[in-house]
Amino acid sequence: MKTDPPTRRHRTPVTLAAALGALAVLATGCASGSADPVAATPPPVPPVTAELTEENVNAWLDGLVPTELARTEIPGASISVVHDGELLTARGYGYADTGVDGEEPVPVDPEETLFRVGSVSKVFTATAAMQLVERGEIDLDTDIDEYLDFPQPKNFDEPITMRHLLTHTPGFEESIEGAILAEGAETDLAQRLSTDPPEQIYPPGEVPSYSNHGNSLAGLIVEQVSGVPFDEYVRSEVLEPLGMDSSSFAQPLPDDLRERLAGAYEVTGGPAQPFETVAEAPAGAFTASATDMARFMLAHMPQEGEGEILEPATLEQMHAPALDEDVLGPMAGGPRMTLGLFEEDRNGHRILGHGGDTQHFHTEMQFLPEARSGIFVTLNGSGNADMASHLLRMDIVDGFYDRYFPAEEGSVEDASVEDTAAEHAALAEGSYISSRQMESNFLATLNVLGQTRVQDLGDGTILVSPGPETFVPTVYEEIEPWVWRQVDGHSVITMRPDEDGQSVEAIGFASAFALLPVDGERQQSVALPIMAAAVLILVVTVLSWPIGALLRRWAGKPGRGREGRLARVLTRVGVGSTVVALSSWVSVVMVIMEFQTVPTLVLRSIQALQLLGVLAILPAAWSLFQDLRRRAGWKYVVGGALVLIALLIVQWFAVTFGLLFPSVSY
DSSP states (O other): OOOOOOSSEEEEEOGGHHHHHHHHHHHHHTSSSSSHHHSSSOOOOOOOOOOOOOOHHHHHHHHHHHHHHHHHHEEEEEEEEEEETTEEEEEEEEEEEETTTTTTEEEEOTTTTTTEEEEGGGHHHHHHHHHHHHHOOTTTTBBBGGGGGGOOSSSSSSOHHHHHHHHTOOOOOOOOSSSETTTOOOOHHHHHSSSSSSOOSSSSTTTTOOOHHHHHHHHHHHHHHSOOOOOOOOIIIIHHHHHHHHHHHSSSSOOOTTBOOOOBBBBSSSSOOOOEEEEEEHHHHHHHHHHHHHHHHHSOOOOSTTTTSSSHHHHHHHHHSSSOOOGGGGGGSSSSSSSSSSEEEEETEEEEEEEOOOOSEEEEEEEEEETTEEEEEEEEOSSTTTTHHHHHHHHHHHHHHHHHHHTTTSSSSOOHHHHHHHOOOOOOHHHEEEEOOOOOSSSGGGGGSSSSEEEOSSSEEEEEEOOOTTSSSEEEEEEEETTHHHHOOOOEEEEEEEETTTSSSEEEBBBTEEEOOGGGSSSHHHHHHHHHHHHHHHHHHHHHHHHHHHHHHHTTOOOOOOHHHHHHHHHHHHHHHHHHHHHHHHHHHHHHHHTTOOHHHHHHHHHHHHHHHHHHHHHHHHHHHHHHHTTOHHHHHHHHHHHHHHHHHHHHHHHTTTTSOOOOOO
């Protein structure tokens, strides 16, 4: 479902926790300032260009994909290519079932083998919604409360509309609790979306922030307006007219489709993983074959008669950028969301598409409507390295465009705004956090890990570490005021200044994502070092108690006496509780990253331990005061001062980053 990828724009929300973990590693590795801007953006290798024919595409894919599957240890891939209004080719590689369980291996068949497509499901949801817009049953700019039988909790006066839902701008924070359920689990879409929904943290329409919840609301509106369950509506109104008889939103799959589903794997030699039940089905539960996905791509291209599921005017409306400069400001100068599709410019060609990931399936669908061409790639394994599946599918897609749709002379403009580049680079310098974040609960702590650093290089270019779509330190140059393109690349970011033009309030990228500036003390370079020092002090303090007692006993020295004992005991309880709480939070986050549910009682218990650490600040301060008053010696005074400072730092961190927030819903 879910890029943060942060993920690249197509990293879907059900793998958000893992994406944030990867981003944290990248951020800490890139924020040191040791990155070489030249090494980060090597000169491009001129692509080989060729005629887009079945023979050529097959030869290219056959030479590329099997080798890459072996290198990344991804079991199988299924690919379809469309051109000029028809299926050009469909190829299967590797295995749908590896035979690791003792059965005969089953090769991937592009027509027979089914894959989970993750957030590519969202395009079907948007298509269904646009059918009802076309029929006049839904208005894109009407408050969605008009269509739902439960009100949406809002923190802003502006209404949430279908346009906001389809462009990822309703303003919701991320939510991952219960996103993936066990095989066979029952789901109720209305109950899921109406029970404990994520907080609205941005005004509607202002901040692009990819949202599973928002897209699922669009699917629920389709269900409630049409009076037909969502999966049945899509089947009858989208799949059957297109002849997509190997596709379904159903969970579990119908018997005739279930046996054709590819196994899900981490790597080729690993065991098959259980079926993933997606709680918010419209956002990521779709299953299809590569040839069925070719039919769907063709339905989104200009054609006549057969295969039309939307009128040409509606299709044009769906494919047009859905938010303008009045809403986005200068960020409208870069890629923008259409009504359900990501927009991208590649080699001077406008591309629409969507990608998606479940925990084990990884998919990319992109097409050029005007050229009536497109490519669909899906994988049934994550691979042997971070981002392996993402990089492989994007290598295939990017290679397709470079090979068959290269840049025409003059189609890609040179950078030409040197007069504003230096000023804007200086204003942009600083630390940023993804708009797709958790803010109202304890997972706000992840915001200190996945930060991005923008550095003014002094020559009118900026170094972004990590690049939001490249995942490595990347140099950008300004090609229009507030619009920046990757040097020797095609990634584009845009900036929106504040009203006074004295700072950057948002950096947009990949249509549905933004980076927001981070306050001074919340910056990774500030918060992490002082937090690490504080934790080290507390851990050393805990370890010193038994060691100190043994040394005193061995040396025959007396203890500190009864005076001030209560304060010291309470301090020790608080310090110990704080250390246990912090280690517990780490364990909890690791469990959540595996999409396991953590009971509320456990979370409240950890918060109680954390609170004991807060309360310990008072006896720690009193104990230090007593040591100073009676001149207990510099060792006691320095030790007591360090413990007090460490407790203050840790509890500041706990309050600032949500460990003590009232909500433990995530």
